[in-house]
Amino acid sequence: MLGTIFLHEIAGTAILTLLGCGVVANVLLNGTNGKGSDGIVIFFGWGLAVFCAVYVAFDTGAHINPAVTLALLVGPASEYAPGIPINLATTLAYFSAEFIGAFLGAVVCYLAYKKHYDATEDAGAMLATFSTGPAIPAFGWNLVTEIIGTFVLIFVIIMFGNTPSGLGPLAVALLVVSIGASLGGPTGYAINPARDLGPRIAHALLPIRHKQGSNWSYAWVPIVGPVIGSVLAGLAAHVY
Numbered sequence: 001m002l003g004t005i006f007l008h009e010i011a012g013t014a015i016l017t018l019l020g021c022g023v024v025a026n027v028l029l030n031g032t033n034g035k036g037s038d039g040i041v042i043f044f045g046w047g048l049a050v051f052c053a054v055y056v057a058f059d060t061g062a063h064i065n066p067a068v069t070l071a072l073l074v075g076p077a078s079e080y081a082p083g084i085p086i087n088l089a090t091t092l093a094y095f096s097a098e099f100i101g102a103f104l105g106a107v108v109c110y111l112a113y114k115k116h117y118d119a120t121e122d123a124g125a126m127l128a129t130f131s132t133g134p135a136i137p138a139f140g141w142n143l144v145t146e147i148i149g150t151f152v153l154i155f156v157i158i159m160f161g162n163t164p165s166g167l168g169p170l171a172v173a174l175l176v177v178s179i180g181a182s183l184g185g186p187t188g189y190a191i192n193p194a195r196d197l198g199p200r201i202a203h204a205l206l207p208i209r210h211k212q213g214s215n216w217s218y219a220w221v222p223i224v225g226p227v228i229g230s231v232l233a234g235l236a237a238h239v240y
Helices: 002-028 039-056 066-074 088-112 114-118 123-128 139-162 169-183 193-205 221-239
Strands: 079-081
Touching: 002 039, 002 088, 002 123, 002 193, 039 169, 066 088, 066 139, 066 193, 066 221, 079 088, 088 114, 088 193, 139 169, 139 221, 193 221
Parallel strands: none
Antiparallel strands: none
């Protein structure tokens, strides 16, 4: 069981960050065919990344996000996925697999765009292909934005489970597009601690030409915000 969680959640989260970070790289890095595309390309790119990742990790519930795992832990769920109980071992397996997968996906994205990273001198743009950052640095308010965005993500996902829409992964993908378009402006809508921290670590470790710091002073916001937002969403699901 633990091996299944590791395999599927690592693969799913890696696909998520490979395609999600990849669409940002396509828009921001020099010399790509997508350079200068509108932000809507990023919103849909991330949504479709979620769509693909959910199918890859479907057998383990396709958490691909520690915020989802945490919400199920504190919420009304009795299992993480059919046949996967909620206990310490499975919880740690999900969390570790999600962070490992996010890191690996970002590394593969770098390999896919290696020559374009070499051709880009804007350190901020390069960092943005890996991790999120605030449009206006105000960490308290940035935290509020991440809490709200993650609450919407998790609460609506739980509501999807209560209503047989038949849309499955497409519904979650469109939800991510909606959050990006509506709430993504202030912070880049991490709404997933693994999605931000894993690629940020990859940015720090990879030999990227012209890179500068990984903005570690901000890195706690896209971790703490989604944690708080997911807990609130899980608790809200108890009484809704």
